[in-house]
Amino acid sequence: MARESLISTSSVTRDIVAKLWNLCHILRDDGITYNEYVTELTYLLFLKMLAETGRESRLAEEYRWEELDKREGLEQLDFYRRLLLDLGNAKLVIDKGVLAIFGDAQTKLRKPTNLKALTDAIDRLDWFSAREEGLGNLYEGLLEKNAAEKKSGAGQYFTPRPLIDCIVRLIKPQAGETIQDPAAGTGGFLVAADRYIKDLTNDFYTLKPEEAKFQRFEAYKGLELVPDTHRLCLMNLLLHGIECNVESGDSLSPDGESLGKADVILTNPPFGTKKGGGRPTRADFSVTAETSNKQLAFVEHIYRALKPGGRAAVSLL
Structure with a gap:
């Protein structure tokens, strides 16, 4: 635990x-x-x-x-x-x-x-x-x-940490897995997953050097739409020793396709409709191509981004 x-x-x-x-x-x-x-x-x-x-x-x-x-x-x-x-x-x-x-x-x-x-x-x-x-x-x-x-107004970008910790313990992320959050907020899910893996590996000391390097620089991926929140996310990750690829962008646009496949997806997508009522602009979307409902569109992203046998947890709080 x-x-x-x-x-x-x-x-x-x-x-x-x-x-x-x-x-x-x-x-x-x-x-x-x-x-x-x-x-x-x-x-x-x-x-x-x-x-x-x-x-x-x-x-x-x-x-x-x-x-x-x-x-x-x-x-x-x-x-x-x-x-x-x-x-x-x-x-x-x-x-x-x-x-x-x-x-x-x-x-x-x-x-x-x-x-x-x-x-x-x-x-x-x-x-x-x-x-x-x-x-x-x-x-x-x-x-x-x-x-x-x-x-x-920052509560929408910050999922309560006790909830995040509970979800991470249930999903059980492992060293070597690619972990993604397409609605990263301030990075809470990625930080908690990293903390969980560090506990399992004695702060990566039980890993080989190339495995530890993967955990620090490549294991975590994500996108955050709001520029200032993205800035806070990067600072949060950096101070936890995570220097992975979390970019500023919209997962419901072609940016989301660039995230690639993941073994684990942990996320708390935004409520309501896409900003301005627009529809997702993803060429690979089919089920939600005609809706502006963000949550349904994020579900399709998760379905398409998970590797075979992958695991996902979505918080709607």
Whole structure:
């Protein structure tokens, strides 16, 4: 059985998440809405977490946390705006994960004092304890907090983790299987499947090197339609040590065909009709080609994407 999520059991994680959420008051003071909170914090947390985990080599020196943190006032805000633009520029950044997180990124912060308050507050967090608990659990706790805030509207992209964990334990994903979520949201199903497999394999230590590499870089595939939610998904996966192919796109369009076949599909597809009332544009669809019902169309995608003998679980909550 997979271990229980630290999000619900660790007082340390809850305390740090509460402090991060309280930073939203600073953001709100700058006119930033609930549904923009976590996206805005993600940019800063990504830079700080790379510094805390010794992974800043993914960034050129001029884009690292220390360079932002040491600046003051309008100089800092101008530097931060330029940093966001540069990190999303393929001509300046070769790391695909960084490009995906910062693609089209821009800050809504307008007051230099608020940016400084955020960087100072993030610096003061107990990062030693956060690393011990797992930065992925910390970030997922922030996503959960955002989803629980009704005004944020984020609940539709965040399936409750106890439900996800239950589904994953029933499906029993295994090392070496390709696992797909065509409506990835913030990546909860993929993170839980990875956690389950890590428990079975002693964090991949019982796997051969090529098998462990497959789990980290190739085992998980997915699509997420909403760009900002896709950004949160990538950050969540990255902090859990998953660097697989989860793209921004629509599974009910030809993008979905590019996902290929999977041994396991775990997903919580959206309710209602396709945005704008349009029908799926998949050339391979037949059963749902004439309907705009998203859930039925996702069922057809799952049917077509499963390998022979594959397993699927669909949550409609």
